[in-house]
Amino acid sequence: MSHKLCTASIGSKLRHHLRNSVEGSRKRVIVCIVGLVVIATGTAIADIYLPNLFPFLNLTGFSGTYSSTGNVDLSGPFFQSLGTNGRSCATCHQPSDAFGLSAANAQLRYLISGGRDPLFDQVDGSTCPTGPINNSLVLNNGLIRVGLTVPPNTTDSSAPQYTITAVQDPYGCALTTNSQGQQVVSVYRRPLPTTNLGFSSAVMFDGRESFVNPLNNGQTFAANLNTDLTQQAIDATLTHAQGTQPPTLTQLNQIVGFELALNSAQLSDFRAGSLSRGANGGAQFLSTQQFYPGINDSLGADPKGNAFNPNVFTIYTSFQNSRNPQQASIARGEQIFNTQPLNISNVPGLTTGTQQIVGTCTTCHDTLNVGNHSFPLPLDIGTGRSLTYETDPNIIAGLQQLQPPTVPVFALVCTQGPLAGRTYYTSDPGKALISGQCSDIGRGKGPILRGLAARAPYFHNGVAANLQQVVDFYNERFQIGLSQQQMQDLINFLQTL
Secondary structure (H helix, E strand, C coil): CCHHHHHHHHHHHHHHHHHCCCCCCHHHHHHHHHHHHHHHHCCCCCCCEEECCCCEECCCEEEEEEECCCEEECCCHHHCCCCCCCCCHHHCCEHHHCCECCHHHHHHHHHHHCCCCHHHCHHHHCCCCCCCCCCHHHHHHCCEEEEEECCCCCCCCCCCCEEEEEEECCCCCCEEECCCCCEEEEEEECCCCCCCHHHCCCCCCCCHHHCCCCCCCCCCHHHHHHHHHHHHHHHHHHCCCCCCCCCCHHHHHHHHHHHHCEEEEEEEECCCEECCCCCCCCHHHHCCCCCCCCCCCCCCCCCCCCCCCCCCCCCCHHHCCCCCHHHHHHHHHHHHHHHCCEEEECCECCECCCCEEEECHHHHCCCCCCCCCCCCCCECCCCCCCCCCCCCHHHHHHHCCCCCCCCCEEEEEECCCCCCCCEEEECCCECHHHHCCHHHCCEECCCCCCCHHHCCCECCCCCECCHHHHHHHHHHHCCCCCCHHHHHHHHHHHCCC
């Protein structure tokens, strides 16, 4: 079957499934989806594109992408190998996974390629860049190794406020020294989706690509976002793709333009049906959502002076009185997300010391119908903590709901600043590896929530295998007290985003 025939015939078949059942020819659907996954992992193919809202099968329905250009072009430099190891941007940002990377996708590609897909290149698809190849973290948790240098230990303002040691080093490369004498920390993170970027408040989990050009001002937002994404494409090519030179200006403009045109979301639910028929789900409506830095800021800093509205998600209001039980459950889950009180404590970046505040899910996820924080607000909710060293009972209760991968654990001893004398244990120092500040230890941005069903597992380190574990974690971590029905309603809502 040719690539074009696969795209056309299966596109029509999948749309038929959206209207009716997914039974019958599902095997043929999966076969061509496998083909599309394979296409997207290597060199781009001329004249191949996905029509807007082309549906990709996942465990709860279909996800899809809407591009403002009219289709998703698979022939541009985003899909081309620009380095030396065969990788492209699409290696870790798959159209089938809402331009993220699911563990299921990694496992499928390992099976198809016998482990030779560029995703598994040792530079970061293995637990260590040298020694025996171990792809377990990318296969089981969708994690890519990121090697970051510790800020230089000098007497100037760039000096870190901490010293760092590895207290658990399961693979032998947690903390190494490079040829310049700098400490290099190996952390393991999920690739963030390269879609819905027009709602970004930071680029990268630790915000390192937005550190110089922040996304916190409406006047500079568009220019800074373009600059940040351009630099991110350069850095990804030189590191993850092991390029010997950066992409050309033309290639960079095409990559960034391609990314900024994309919006991805869940299109349909097996039991609720279409999420855009009679409601405002799906990627096309998302592409029309208003945004500016600070919109609906939960901390009261909306630059237009608007008060915070906790009803952040309103896409399924029309489902509230539906006779379809799944639609009614989704609507209830949306209201739980918007209004259910939770006790927020020990969240560096939001609370200090023993402070406790009462909020909702939308306190941290305040961007309307999107779900990230509309201003840069890196937080540490505890998912990077270690049960071996953790002392907060609420964080311990939350971590016990998860399936943490085996990764290094670091001890950061604060030697300067207001937190001097404190010791922190974490598998990922987060923004502190960029700023050098103890107050940033463990802090990272909350991701955009749209397209969740397409890209399990969850959290920056893949500790939640599914949305059930995500909800279980939050329920225990913030003492929400949800009933079983409320938890299921919330899961049903999250998987339709």
